[in-house]
Amino acid sequence: MDPGADRTGPLVEPSWWSYGSTDHPDHPRAGRAPDADAHGFGREHPSAPLPPLPTGAWDRLGPRAATGDDDPTVATPRVAGRQGHDPHPDDSFLDSFPDDSFPDDRYPGADPRPWEEQTGGLDVIGANVDEPTPRRRGLRRGRRNAAAPADLPETEAMPAVAPDGPAGELPEEHPVHEEQDHDAEPVGPLTDDAIPVAPYDPRNDRQRRRRRRRPFAVALVVLVLGGIVAGIVLGGQQLLSLLDPDSRDYTGSGTGSVDVRVNQGDTLSDIAATLDGADVIASTGPFVSAAKANPDATGIQPGVYTLRLQMSGEAALQLLLDPAARQVSRVTLREGLTVTQVLARLAEDTGTPLEELQAAAADPAALGLPAYANGMLEGFLFPATYDFEPDDTAADMLGAMVARAVQALDALQIPEADRLVVVTKASIVQAEAAGAEDMAKVARVLENRLSDGMPLQLDTTVNYANGKGGITTTAADRANPSPYNTYFHPGLPPGAISNPGEDALEAVLAPAEGDWRFFVVVNPDTGETRFARTGEEHQQNVLLFQQWLRENPEG
Incomplete structure (x- = not known):
């Protein structure tokens, strides 16, 4: 290998480099080295200096002659040509436009870039980017309306308006291919401060109308979908009712x-x-x-x-x-009321005539009264709260009370043979005792006196015989020979003197333990009751009761 071919020192520049061009007339390509490439370089060394740029438009411009002071800068308009060829191959055409007022956009379809060289497959970046069409059309329309007569045809040359000089005339071979807008109003000459107004676009109105209609369209869609859902639900219910009649159902509260x-x-x-x-x-x-x-x-x-x-x-x-x-008609019957008092309360609370109630009470068998009651209704209208309906009769009401009494006796497991005696004793206990705590003692006094064969001598029985109320009796009252007069007849009366409750029944079934033979309520206001074993002791208690009577003459 030749060692001279590998030298890396600086190379002597060819003389034609200083001319800034590869095709200077004094240095044609023919005069280059035989082994030079397309740029005029030989193959001496791979690290030789870079060649100049390829020839272009600027290569054809010669250096400016020295004239001393620089002339003032003059704006040179671009020359517009038709797409694909240059109607003015030389630059002398530019001399007719002293400033940058050449209306290059008056020629639609013309190539506004005559200075560009054909570069083959190499494209110039940004060369195909145009300004927005609406703005350019607006500018052209304004210039055309300002400079051209209204009656000129489309193909006639129109003068351009120069900023500082008179209008020039365009070449006739460049007709105006611009659509005339017959609806547009003249906007006058375009000045430096003028702001072009965007042209009216009917599509904007359509978009605004669509936006205004959008809520109504949404509401319509919702209504349609709601109707479809309701139809599906109702249709499903109808189908289900046909398949299964027992599944039908109304809607709402009726x-x-x-x-x-x-x-x-x-x-x-x-x-x-x-x-x-x-x-x-x-x-x-x-x-x-x-x-x-x-x-x-x-x-x-x-x-x-x-x-x-x-x-x-x-x-x-x-x-x-x-x-x-x-x-319902709700009636509450307290313990100790007599049949007469019960009938009056029913008539008042239910509105049932008293005569109807009395007639029903006169037929106790129709009320379900048991046989051991010996036909006596007293004592078997059990005290409780009852709800009577509008169509309940008098017999229905009284029959419900009798049934409730029998239910209570059954619950206490009282033998039927003993039920009349138990109810009779319980009615006396209910009438004589001031409270539930004294009922068992009163029941014991009754048992002790009956065991000794002593008359009961109870004022409550005398008042019942005389159809009276209260806690005292008179001599005339006690002289009544009624079987209910326990002063006149020994032992128990033939039946109850009131309608007792469960407490009185239970007290009779389980009397308190004691040897009392006497009792008296010494203070009816408080219900204080004194019990005594002997007559002398009882007389002392009676004095206390008499004192209360003197203090309360109205009883």
Whole structure:
């Protein structure tokens, strides 16, 4: 290998480098080295200096002659040509435009870049970027309206408006290919301070109208979807009712009013059947399902309920559990009332005529009075709270009380043969004792006196015989030969003198232990009762009672 071919020292520049061009007339390509490449370089060394830039438009511009002071800078307009060729190959055409007023955009389709060289596959970055069309069209329209006569045809040359000089004329071979906007108003000459106004675009109005219609469209879609869902629900319910009639159900809380009776011992299915028959519910299924899911449903009481027609199963259940829906007359009978007092209370609280109640009481067998009562209703109208319905008769009311008394006697397990005696003693204990704490002692006094064969001599029995109330008697009252006069007759009266409660019955069944033969209430206001074993002791207690009577003359 030749060692001279690998030298790396500086190379002598060819003389044609100083001319800044590769095609200077004094240094043609033919005069270069035989082994020079396309740029005029030989192949002496790979690290030789870089060649100059490829020839271009600026290479054709010669150096400016020295004239001393620089001439003032003059703006030179770009020359517009048609796409694909240059109508003015030389630059002399630029001399007709002294400043930068050449209207290059008056030639649609012309190539505004004559200075660009054809670069083959190499594209100039940004060369194909145009300004927004609306702005350029607006500028052209303004210039055209300001400079061109209104009656000129489209293809006639139109003068350009120069900022500082008179208008020049455009070459005739460059016709204006601009669409005329017949609706546009003249905007006058375009000045440096003028701001072009964007042209009217009807698409903006359509977009605004679409935005205004959008909420209504959304609301319409929601309504349509709601109707579809409602139709599906109703249609499903109708189909289900056809397949399973027992699953039909009304919606809502119903309308109107209807009375429905729930009988004693009715099951949930029985109640549902009653409601279905009265058109309160559409079918039994929904009501039974709702009742099974609610533990309170087992507490529905017998009676008459005011419901509504065509209710849902759930709504009907809730109304049955509401005490206000049940039509009842509530009557509370306290312990110690007589039959006469009970009938008066029933007439007052239920509105039942007293005559109807008295007629029912006169037929005790129709009331279910047991045989061991010997036909005497007194003592067997058990004191309690009763709920009577609007269509309950007088016999129904009294019969319910008798049934409750029998239930109490059964609960205390009193033999039927002893029940009349027990009820009679309990009625006296209920009338004589001031309170439940003294009932067992009063029951013991009765047992001791009866055991000794002593007359009971109780003012309560005398007053019952005379149809009176109170705690005292007179000599005339005690002279009444009624079998209920325990002053006149020894032993117990033939029946009860009031309707006793459970406390009095239990006291008779289990009297207190003691040898008392006498008792007296010394202070009726407080109920204080004194018990005595002897007559003398009893007389001292009677004096205390008489003192109270003097202090309380009205009793």
